[in-house]
Amino acid sequence: MALLYRATRLKDRADTHVFTFVVTRSATREPDRDVTSKDFCCAHQRWAVAFSRTDASLGVYLVWRGACDGMRVYVDFTFTLLSRDHFTANEGFSGKQVRFSAGCAAQGRGRCVSIAELNTKFADARGEFQLELSMSRVRTLYSCELRAPRLDTPPIAFAGFDWQVSATGGGGKEPLTLRLVRLSGEGQRCRVRYALALGEGERRLHSGPLECVCDADGRTPPWSPRPPSRVLAKGVRLTVELVWARAIAELAVPAAGRAATCYDRDKQAWAVRCDMHSDMVRLHMLYRDVHHVPRNHLRYVSWSAWLVRTTTAAGESDAEELPGAPFEHYYAQDSADEGLMMETALRVEDMSRPGSAFLHPGGELRVRLEWGDTYLLFQATYHVYDDLCRLHAHQMRREIAVLQAENYSLERQLFSYQKSLAYAQAQAGEPAAAEPGGRRSPAERSLSTDTEYA
The missing domain is CATH 2.60.210.10 (Apoptosis, Tumor Necrosis Factor Receptor Associated Protein 2; Chain A)
Known part of the structure; x- marks a missing residue:
């Protein structure tokens, strides 16, 4: 194995x-x-x-x-x-x-x-x-030919979801419009980053990087090529670059202290509780299904978290990312999880003030979680296998230290040679040779520097 x-x-x-x-x-x-x-x-x-x-x-x-x-x-x-x-x-x-x-x-x-x-x-x-x-x-790149009357691509599997590029228009006077659509994961919000391109060679039209959150129907905002493009009877080449797609969970966390539950991509249960026992508001993240981690294994999980604003001003983001994000932790099989405390930039005293930017009706905070990498790793404790990586790390540190010492010694010798050369030229009454282009010689530069050597 x-x-x-x-x-x-x-x-x-x-x-x-x-x-x-x-x-x-x-x-x-x-x-x-x-x-x-x-x-x-x-x-x-x-x-x-x-x-x-x-x-x-x-x-x-x-x-x-x-x-x-x-x-x-x-x-x-x-x-x-x-x-x-x-x-x-x-x-x-x-x-x-x-x-x-x-x-x-x-x-x-x-x-x-x-x-x-x-x-x-x-x-x-x-x-x-x-x-x-x-x-x-x-x-990850996907390519196909768009040819009237079929203007939808076959399903594309990526990041655990099925996707499709849907095209409208492209015939008559109506310009072509493309839209990335998520076909699976009903009810699951996700943020996706991608790029679209039409045609090949010099006539290729590129959308540039596109990033958005899929709506309730799994659709993304449309992209219309500029200048307008049309799908002819002979078709047009479509290329999609899929960069990443991350599942999102948004939950209402009561400020009174009760926990709100959500689920990650692997259908594992998590709970978030608001902690007001400090100067700053903190969010307590607990892994409720920690007892489901297989015996003698570690489950690595990473995620990012945001506080969603009640109102958004022009040019302002709808959410504020928590300091220290992304968060990551290793979980082994246990009867219960002690939890991970996530700090926020929101002061407790600001929560009770009228018009708080993050306190929603009902006295709750809206927390947005974006799930990152998840791995199930063999061996839940430190093992003899770890000795090898630690040995290599120590060996590399020692060799780097030796190389640094050798480099330092060579720099000292070079400085000494430059100083001796400049002194000999001064005794002989010869001007230091100028480098081409008006640059000073190494001897001049070494004598004029403020660098000191031990």
């Missing part, structure tokens, strides 16, 4: 996610058995890691589980086998903007490492080893 052990989001520009798997000996000692991890989510797509075994080597593949006609996903990914001795002995392979499609849903390497090397450098005495998967710059 391949067990998802830990998941980390680096929060960089490429939105990098790092997944660590513990792979049992079945991947190497049972050649007739296919070893595949359970599905996990990254960039709102479902994925899995699969292994192939030959007599002499082991192959590793990233498998896209949401394959459908017309959709393609591009990913930067890296597989890394973690060495038991030193992080510089790690081995792996990577790919840049690798394309996944319905006809090619698995990408990887059939001969990643030899069985002999795997057992010597990476596997422990039980035959288990750790595999790290890094995924970044994930892009």
